[in-house]
Each structure stands twice: as structure tokens, then as C-alpha cells.
Amino acid sequence: MSEALTQKQTLPQMLAEMAARYGEHSAIVEHGMPISYRALHQLAREAARAFMALGVKKGDRVAIWLPNMSEWIIAACGVHAAGGVLVPLNTRMKGEEAADILDRSGTRVLFSVGDFLGRYYPDLLQGLRPKTLESIIVAGDKVQTSADLSWAAFMQLASKVSAEVQLAREAQIQPDDTADLMFTSGTTGRPKGVMAAHFPTILAFKAWANVVNLRHGDRYLVVNPFFHTFGYKAGWIAAFMAGATVYPEQVFDADSILRRIQDDRISFLPGPPTLFLTMLSHPKLSDFNLSTLQSAVTGAATVPPILITRMREELGIANVTTAYGLTECGGCATICEPSDDAATVANTCGHALPGTELRCVDENNQPVPAGQPGEVLLRGYHVMKGYFEDDKATAETIDADGWLHTGDVGVLDERGYLRITDRLKDMFIVGGFNCYPAEIERMLADHPDVAQVAVIGIADERMGEVGCACVVARHGVTVDADSFIGWCRAKMANYKVPRYVVQLETLPVNASNKVQKRELVGVVKELLANSSATVVNHTVFNGGSTC
Structure with a gap:
């Protein structure tokens, strides 16, 4: 990459430099053009x-x-x-x-x-x-x-x-x-x-590209949506800084992606674990020539160690790594090295990017020893400028010393590698997309049959997690599964639509009348484990796949 990228630049200046450097080399290939x-x-x-x-x-x-x-x-x-x-x-x-x-x-x-x-x-x-x-x-x-x-x-x-x-x-x-x-x-x-x-984005994803070995001449199939930092900043911006070629893909379909890897000789493919799990389960996987695929980056959800091994052995991807970040820090804060072993890549999020400080702290904001859990805090050049027209929320998220409070609970090992173990907030991740229960609950509160509702995340083998709506109905009515899920799909993005609906007489609350989400998770897990039908006692509805 150009040494000029170490100077403070804007994104237009970066593109101008890359145009001068790479000239007639393809920046984008779409429909063969x-x-x-x-x-x-x-x-x-x-x-x-x-x-x-x-x-x-x-x-x-x-x-x-x-x-x-x-x-x-x-x-x-x-x-x-x-x-x-x-x-x-x-x-x-x-x-x-x-x-x-x-x-x-x-x-x-x-x-x-x-x-x-x-x-x-x-x-x-x-x-x-x-x-x-x-x-x-x-x-x-x-x-x-x-x-x-x-x-x-x-x-x-x-x-x-x-x-x-x-x-x-x-x-x-x-x-x-x-x-x-x-x-x-x-x-x-x-x-x-x-x-x-502008410049924090350039600097962060130059560092990201260097670690994941994204290079000039790589053919980068971008399946991650451009509206997400994974497809936008770790996608085409990182590709352009490396002089790679972007191949946009609009909809995730395993057959189409395997065919594109073969026909377009794709060498670089990031995506959430769901993408690679679906590829590995394709019945005709062995029919495709994937020999050009050399590098992959995953994350954004729980990664089974066996997945990393299978990506390397069955898909033939030599460089497999994982990363961690959130929109508030530009999308990336930590990353594993491609040379790390499968257990490290699967069980940790890697080390901090250069120029990023990382610590885990207790409830008094004091750093905890290595191996002990604490809230993950980040500080560095790529932490957001703030929330748009929301000084209060900004001050609640970035403290006076410049530390970004992520709301994630993690453990740092002696190497400085981070492992996310829990969340202080109720967020769950569906196929790589963050879902916040409060947002979904606000929309579900408008449903005519809903008196109270709480949304939680439930583990799912394919999507990582899916949503479950725990509903207390108005006037003792029985919530109709099909109409409830249909109503949700008309009101919100598909990945936010609850996969399960559990109708309860009451929600567990504490003395302050706050819903006890952890207790609720236990109740729902037991109900779902004992349910083989779409409707059981307590009224458990399986709404099917939402992504």
C-alpha cells in the first residue's frame, strides 16, 4: 500500500491516489463488466x-x-x-x-x-x-x-x-x-x-487489510451488505486501499456464491459464520472448484472451533481469521492473525488493532487482571465522534477519559487476546446483524393483542441466535402465530422478526417491576426444549426462519 496512506487523508484523496496508482486495473467487476x-x-x-x-x-x-x-x-x-x-x-x-x-x-x-x-x-x-x-x-x-x-x-x-x-x-x-x-x-x-x-476509517481498515493479508490483485466477493461496516468499510473501502477488485453480491445464496467463487476465481471472502456453515452444508460442495479461495474473515457471532477447522480443511481456505468491533468504533477493534491456531481464532476475537487501547474493567471502571471477566472498553483514533444530535447518549457511551463502553463482557488473556463471554446489554446477533430488544419491543407494543412483551435472544445452530417474543396478551386472548409473525414482517426488517413467540400469563419482574431477562431466558429454554409442536402449553409458536 502507498506510504501516503500514513498521512492524514480524506476518502476522496484516498480514491484519487488509488486511481493514480492502479489506473486500468479493475476496481469493480459486475455482471462480467x-x-x-x-x-x-x-x-x-x-x-x-x-x-x-x-x-x-x-x-x-x-x-x-x-x-x-x-x-x-x-x-x-x-x-x-x-x-x-x-x-x-x-x-x-x-x-x-x-x-x-x-x-x-x-x-x-x-x-x-x-x-x-x-x-x-x-x-x-x-x-x-x-x-x-x-x-x-x-x-x-x-x-x-x-x-x-x-x-x-x-x-x-x-x-x-x-x-x-x-x-x-x-x-x-x-x-x-x-x-x-x-x-x-x-x-x-x-x-x-x-x-x-474520513481518516480514522482509512487508518483502521488499512491496518485490518494488512492483518488479513488483503492484497493488490485479490478478487474480493463482497456478500456482506454495503449498508453494514463489514461490507462497506471492511468491504470495498479496504479493497480499494489494497488495489483489490470488488465483486458485489446482492443476495446470499450458497449455490450462487460457490459458483461465483469458481467462475470468477475469487480469492477473498469475509462473512458471518452462517455464510460458511451454509456453504459447507451444500450437497454438491465437492462439485465446485474453490482452489483460488485463499482468505476469509468471520465473526459477528459465536464461532464453533470446528468451523475454523472445516473452513481450512474442507473449503481449502489457508488464511482464516476472526475480528470484533462495533459501529461505534468504526466496525473493527480487535483481530486474530491468520497464523493463529483454530482454537484461538474460534474462541477469541484477537488482539487490539494498532493504535487501539483495550481493557476489561469492573463495576468501578477499574481494570481487572488477565483471565478475569469485565466490561470491554476501547479507546483510540477510530472511536466515533459521537451520536448524531444526541449528546446525552454520547456521554453515556464515551467517558470523560475517552473510553468507549461497549456493553460487552470479555476476558483478556496474557497475550492480550480478547474473548467475549457475555453482554451487559440485551443485544443478540442474528446472522451477523445486531438486534436490540428495546427497539423490537417498542414496535411490538403496537400490536393489538399485546399487553406486555419482552424480547430475548435464543441460540440457533444456523443463525447463531434468533429472537423470541415473550407476550402477555390483552384480555386473555390467544395470540395467533401466523398473524403475529405476519404483522411483524410487515413492520420490521426480517432479521428483527422473532423466530419464536411464547405466550405467558406474566413476565418475571424484580421489585422495581423491571423484566428479569436472564430468568426469562431460562423459562423459555425449558419451554422450547420440551416443545415438539408449534403450539404447546404456554403457547410456544415457532415462526420459522426470518432471514
């Missing part, structure tokens, strides 16, 4: 001029609600080059969820998709469109209304702004300016916007 580094840089600046023609000023928010596709990357680079702030939106969100983020972020321009998963995404905002949202651009061939700009029409707006004006805007951007606003769910029940700057 390559986009070179030089062409990508030109398209990004063209998109920046188009944004400026729409009135986007330095610091304005622009949202992207697209699946993994080249337009996502071009639009994001254009937002950065126009001095805007990128707001990625989860493509599994329903209209109410997306509208809430668009409204609270004050987003002026939205990039959406015309045809994905059988939906026309702008229609999801009917009756919900925030007043601040001035323009919607629709990528793809399907543009239904005259009020929506097509991708081609958007790019044509670039002719209204000169290259000189755009370059002047780009020169105004500072390395410590906010580059993106990524909304993460939280214990308060509403997503919070995490503000991350």
Missing part, C-alpha cells in the same frame, strides 16, 4: 457534481438504500467527494423504519432501488416521506413515477456543475470531517446515528 480504478474515480467526481447540482452542500446528509451494486459505491464516493455525509440504509428495513432514519438525520437526497426482492423501494415511503427529503434517485431499470430521477438522469445533472467547482469543494473536506452517519439500534429502542470521520 469491469470498472477500472481510473473510471471509478471519474464516475465518483461526476456523481459529486450531480449531487452539487441537486443542492447538496458540505455536511448535508445523503442516504443510500440499495443492495450491493456498483451504483452504491459510485454514489457513496460521490457523496464523499461533494463533502456530504453518507447515511447507509438497511435494505431489509420497512418503510416506517427507513422514514424514521431519513427524518431524524435530515436527509436531503435518497438513492433507492426500483426492483429488489420484488419491491419498488420508493413506494415503501408513501405517506411517510419526511419533509426534508427533496430528491429520490432510483437505480436500475424500474422507475415508476415522474417524481423519481433515474440513475442516468441523475448523472446527467453533472453537466450543470464544472469540474473546477467540484474540485474546490473536494479541497474543503478535512480528514476529521464526518464521512458517514451509520444508524445502529440501541437500548433506548430507537436507532442512533454514529458519526465517523
Whole structure:
């Protein structure tokens, strides 16, 4: 990688340097069509001029609600080059969820998709469109209304702004300016916007790429969604800094991914454990030639030690490693070395990234000895600037000494390797996506049959964890499983939809009337262990897969 990356840079400056360095080498290959580094840089600046023609000023928010596709990357680079702030939106969100983020972020321009998963995404905002949202651009061939700009029409707006004006805007951007606003769910029940700057992102994922051995010439299949730090920052940003080629993949399908690894000679493939478990269980795995696949990074959920061994032996991946992070620290804080043994890679999250301080503390914020559990605290250059327009929540998460309180409980060994053992907060992880019970409970409280509800995470062999809604019904009614799950799917992203619904007469509470989640987990585990039907005493419903 270039020595200039050790200097403080912005993301547009990084892309300009990579375009100069790698020129005609493919930055993206989509549907067999390559986009070179030089062409990508030109398209990004063209998109920046188009944004400026729409009135986007330095610091304005622009949202992207697209699946993994080249337009996502071009639009994001254009937002950065126009001095805007990128707001990625989860493509599994329903209209109410997306509208809430668009409204609270004050987003002026939205990039959406015309045809994905059988939906026309702008229609999801009917009756919900925030007043601040001035323009919607629709990528793809399907543009239904005259009020929506097509991708081609958007790019044509670039002719209204000169290259000189755009370059002047780009020169105004500072390395410590906010580059993106990524909304993460939280214990308060509403997503919070995490503000991350340009240079910390570059520095953190340069270090990440070095450890995982991501190199020039690698063919990187990005299955992790671009709206997630795993697909965005550890995805195409890390790839571009290494001079690798990005192959976007929109939907996870084991057969398709195995075929792409073979046909596109993929060498680098990160993803949650679910991805690799599904590949390993494919009935025709041995029919595919996976010999080019050399490196993989997993994490974001519990990793069985046998999985690391099987990835190395059955998939033939020489370099397998795991990492740990959260949106509030840019997505990555610790990482294992590819040379670490299978037990270390599976049972720990690795050591701290260079420039990151890591400690585990007791309830008095005092460091605990090696081998003793404590809350995981992080401090370093890539800790977020704060939560968007939420000083109170920022102060509750980052203390006066700059330590980020993760809410995770972990153990540091004598080597400085971290093992996550528990969570202070109730979060659980479904197939790599964080789920916060308070957010789901807030939505479920609107269900007409729900008097009280508590959501917990339950272990699942394929997804790592899945949600279980523990419901006390109104007026003694019996909750209908199919209609309840259907109602949930209409209101929230699929990974948030409870897989199980347990109807109880009461919820266990303490003297302060707070639901005792740990006691509830024990009750539910016993009920599910004794249930072989979809409806049993206490009314246990299995809602099926939600991802």
C-alpha cells in the first residue's frame, strides 16, 4: 500500500491516489463488466457534481438504500467527494423504519432501488416521506413515477456543475470531517446515528487489510451488505486501499456464491459464520472448484472451533481469521492473525488493532487482571465522534477519559487476546446483524393483542441466535402465530422478526417491576426444549426462519 496512506487523508484523496496508482486495473467487476480504478474515480467526481447540482452542500446528509451494486459505491464516493455525509440504509428495513432514519438525520437526497426482492423501494415511503427529503434517485431499470430521477438522469445533472467547482469543494473536506452517519439500534429502542470521520476509517481498515493479508490483485466477493461496516468499510473501502477488485453480491445464496467463487476465481471472502456453515452444508460442495479461495474473515457471532477447522480443511481456505468491533468504533477493534491456531481464532476475537487501547474493567471502571471477566472498553483514533444530535447518549457511551463502553463482557488473556463471554446489554446477533430488544419491543407494543412483551435472544445452530417474543396478551386472548409473525414482517426488517413467540400469563419482574431477562431466558429454554409442536402449553409458536 502507498506510504501516503500514513498521512492524514480524506476518502476522496484516498480514491484519487488509488486511481493514480492502479489506473486500468479493475476496481469493480459486475455482471462480467469491469470498472477500472481510473473510471471509478471519474464516475465518483461526476456523481459529486450531480449531487452539487441537486443542492447538496458540505455536511448535508445523503442516504443510500440499495443492495450491493456498483451504483452504491459510485454514489457513496460521490457523496464523499461533494463533502456530504453518507447515511447507509438497511435494505431489509420497512418503510416506517427507513422514514424514521431519513427524518431524524435530515436527509436531503435518497438513492433507492426500483426492483429488489420484488419491491419498488420508493413506494415503501408513501405517506411517510419526511419533509426534508427533496430528491429520490432510483437505480436500475424500474422507475415508476415522474417524481423519481433515474440513475442516468441523475448523472446527467453533472453537466450543470464544472469540474473546477467540484474540485474546490473536494479541497474543503478535512480528514476529521464526518464521512458517514451509520444508524445502529440501541437500548433506548430507537436507532442512533454514529458519526465517523474520513481518516480514522482509512487508518483502521488499512491496518485490518494488512492483518488479513488483503492484497493488490485479490478478487474480493463482497456478500456482506454495503449498508453494514463489514461490507462497506471492511468491504470495498479496504479493497480499494489494497488495489483489490470488488465483486458485489446482492443476495446470499450458497449455490450462487460457490459458483461465483469458481467462475470468477475469487480469492477473498469475509462473512458471518452462517455464510460458511451454509456453504459447507451444500450437497454438491465437492462439485465446485474453490482452489483460488485463499482468505476469509468471520465473526459477528459465536464461532464453533470446528468451523475454523472445516473452513481450512474442507473449503481449502489457508488464511482464516476472526475480528470484533462495533459501529461505534468504526466496525473493527480487535483481530486474530491468520497464523493463529483454530482454537484461538474460534474462541477469541484477537488482539487490539494498532493504535487501539483495550481493557476489561469492573463495576468501578477499574481494570481487572488477565483471565478475569469485565466490561470491554476501547479507546483510540477510530472511536466515533459521537451520536448524531444526541449528546446525552454520547456521554453515556464515551467517558470523560475517552473510553468507549461497549456493553460487552470479555476476558483478556496474557497475550492480550480478547474473548467475549457475555453482554451487559440485551443485544443478540442474528446472522451477523445486531438486534436490540428495546427497539423490537417498542414496535411490538403496537400490536393489538399485546399487553406486555419482552424480547430475548435464543441460540440457533444456523443463525447463531434468533429472537423470541415473550407476550402477555390483552384480555386473555390467544395470540395467533401466523398473524403475529405476519404483522411483524410487515413492520420490521426480517432479521428483527422473532423466530419464536411464547405466550405467558406474566413476565418475571424484580421489585422495581423491571423484566428479569436472564430468568426469562431460562423459562423459555425449558419451554422450547420440551416443545415438539408449534403450539404447546404456554403457547410456544415457532415462526420459522426470518432471514
